[in-house]
Amino acid sequence: MDEQERLDRARIRAYYFGDKPNADKAMRIAGVGHLSDPVEVDPYAGLSDPVDILITMMGRMPYRSAAHEVPYPLSRADLFKRLTPGAQTRMKQHAMRQLEQGDDAVAIEILVSLVCLCGASLADCLPALMQKDVYFPGILYRNAGSAVARCLVDDIELSGGYQGAKLAALAWTGTEEAVSAFRRWRAEASENEVWRVIELKTASHAAGWEITSEGERRDLFDMACFGLNEGMDAAKENDVVKLLAESDAVCPWCSGKLMTLLDLIPGSEKLGSLALETNRLRVATCMHCGCYEDLYMDISSTGDYCWYPGNRKPDDLPPRGDGDGAVAPATRFLSDRRRDAYEAADWTLGISVSQIGGFPSWVQDARYPACPTCRGTMKFVAQVDLGEFDRLAQGMFYTFSCGSCCRTATVYQQS
């Protein structure tokens, strides 16, 4: 059997697997014989081009059953990260063909992977996306450039009302056109149009920035970003991050022990580039109550924290169960490789999303808490994906800080 024939057979099997009559027919045509017992199928047999492998991996086949497929040795995310610029272009072209054929879901999955994992710009694809009214997720419009931004501004102004997804797409362009349009629209909103101000804020928060009361753009996260490794890349004890350590302090609501979600040791050169407002940063929460309400802590310059007395207890807070919040403590190390700030922006791409700095991987809508004292939007510091530390735990804790008020906050989301 030559290579091509082997490949054809593998494809036919993969395609028809799970649909017995059609499988038998296909197998007869291919001369393979009957497929009476479930067999493992290798859809990647004979493939060596990463673009072909990714297309096969992400293809939707009607009777495909992943349970019986030989998995490819590299993950989808790893394959994307290894694409050369030429291969990225071919992947983009494939996505645009899928879009033309009406398979928007696959097209968007590919395009988002290209933006997050390869740092690609989709400027050349955006006119076609706009033609098809595809504005979500907004990250597709990251680095879209001025021409696209002007187009979106005109569109929004002509339509006379904001449309959430379009507004967020404009915010994602991050262009001066976007910032000045947001500034202008906010100034034009009358006192009775609080909803307009909220809509503008929601859209710009989705893209990770805001317009301050002085009319300036302020980013709500830091571009420096480090993943967390289990092993130490280099012998740098300053790169240690302690996670999920039980504290002696007690939560006044449920009487459980508070948890130090993360403890950043001072002195790491990498944290210097994160421009944290305090040198030592410990962010604490209650693993039970923190899942129901944003929790604030006051911190000292030495990294000690205490419960912020203004935390507001929800009326319907369920009682703490026996095993609630039981997660084993962990030690990780800041990775030597600085991560692209947007690499984990989409939490579904199959990479470890626990990280210090960078753009938050919102599982639900973006939610930056406001500091209860100065009312300013708190800046994102780090996120901890509990599932990465305990297979029984789920959900993500996002942590924030307000440097001027020496306060931290945690927000919890789960899918």
Ligand SMILES: [Zn+2]
């Ligand atoms: Zn509690």
Ligand SMILES: [Zn+2]
């Ligand atoms: Zn504050």
